[in-house]
Amino acid sequence: xxxPVNTYWKTNLKYLSILxxxxxxxxxxxxxxxxxxxxxxxxxxxxxxxWFAQQGSIYxxxxxxxxxxxxxxxxxDKTLE
Amino acid sequence: MEQQLxxxxxxxxxxxxxxxxxxxxxASSTKEFYVAGEGVSPIANGMATAADWMSxxxxxxxxxxxxxxxxxxxxxxxxxxxxxxxxxxxLAPYLRKFGQFTVPxxxxxxxYSKTARAVAVFCALxxxxxxxxxxxxxxxxxxxxxxxxxxxxxxFIGMGIVLFYAVxxxxxxxxxxxxxxxxxLIFAFLVPAIFISMIMTGVAIPQIGMGSEGADGMYLLEKLxxxxxxxxxxxxxxxxxxxxxxx
Numbered sequence: 569x570x571x572p573v574n575t576y577w578k579t580n581l582k583y584l585s586i587l588x589x590x591x592x593x594x595x596x597x598x599x600x601x602x603x604x605x606x607x608x609x610x611x612x613x614x615x616x617x618x619w620f621a622q623q624g625s626i627y628x629x630x631x632x633x634x635x636x637x638x639x640x641x642x643x644x645d646k647t648l649e
Numbered sequence: 650m651e652q653q654l655x656x657x658x659x660x661x662x663x664x665x666x667x668x669x670x671x672x673x674x675x676a677s678s679t680k681e682f683y684v685a686g687e688g689v690s691p692i693a694n695g696m697a698t699a700a701d702w703m704s705x706x707x708x709x710x711x712x713x714x715x716x717x718x719x720x721x722x723x724x725x726x727x728x729x730x731x732x733x734x735x736x737x738x739x740l741a742p743y744l745r746k747f748g749q750f751t752v753p754x755x756x757x758x759x760x761y762s763k764t765a766r767a768v769a770v771f772c773a774l775x776x777x778x779x780x781x782x783x784x785x786x787x788x789x790x791x792x793x794x795x796x797x798x799x800x801x802x803x804x805f806i807g808m809g810i811v812l813f814y815a816v817x818x819x820x821x822x823x824x825x826x827x828x829x830x831x832x833x834l835i836f837a838f839l840v841p842a843i844f845i846s847m848i849m850t851g852v853a854i855p856q857i858g859m860g861s862e863g864a865d866g867m868y869l870l871e872k873l874x875x876x877x878x879x880x881x882x883x884x885x886x887x888x889x890x891x892x893x894x895x896x
Binding site: 584588595599603612613619621622640 | 731733742856860869870871
């Protein structure tokens with residue numbers, strides 16, 4: 569049986585790594601590394617890679633922060649029980 | 650002359666507002682000075698942080714660098730904003746749990762090391778210095794236009810005012826001035842963006858308008874690309890020397 573503190577920290581790290589991978593993917597990935605591939609697609613007047621660099625990544629950032637707060641609050645409640 | 654009068658009124662009113670807030674929210678203890686007595690609502694804190702994002706440095710330099718370097722400029726946009734995610738996920742929760750006032754305090758206590766603390770102070774200084782250099786230039790620019798003085802004099806006047814309300818109000822004063830700044834800035838950002846978008850594309854939401862067609866049926870971004878090519882700048886939506894930069 570693991571200590572609850574350990575599980576808490578491990579879950580935290582799991583959340584962090586998932587969220588930060590998304591963080592990296594949308595900005596560095598879609599905006600810089602794969603931008604030429606992404607730019608083949610077009611929504612409206614936007615090339616997709618360009619859209620991610622200028623707007624999409626920022627929307628995702630905001631969602632990520634809210635998601636982390638939500639996940640950690642839930643985790644806090646669960647650990648305290 | 651009438652325009653000058655309007656500028657005087659607008660700038661005068663906003664600065665009176667900021668100083669008024671500083672006097673009203675004077676700090677009365679160390680705790681109040683550094684963490685605003687922990688009595689600031691999350692919404693107000695968020696507004697203050699957003700005002701930081703939209704401050705003079707980003708207002709002047711972000712727009713400039715993106716239109717000057719084209720697509721390459723968007724790394725600044727992503728880096729600037731992406732940093733907030735790192736801050737919120739990796740630093741803010743622990744700062745809060747440990748109950749420290751500043752990041753160097755936290756780093757020093759967490760790692761039981763004076764050296765780590767010194768490194769943190771050094772980093773904080775470098776970051777603040779680069780940031781404030783741009784910010785002060787912006788403030789100087791505003792004051793030199795506003796009072797028709799030399800830009801250096803403008804910087805000193807601006808510094809004086811900021812010093813006045815920062816020392817007086819501490820974090821509480823700064824937070825509430827920033828909340829006021831947020832309201833002013835968001836208004837100043839949105840009004841031109843919405844109206845330009847409406848005039849050029851007929852769409853009232855600028856984020857969508859940017860990707861829409863102009864009056865002549867051509868996509869706005871394509872037209873912008875063409876304009877930039879003709880002027881010899883980098884393309885707006887994709888850069889040529891990008892790969893040499895990142896690899």
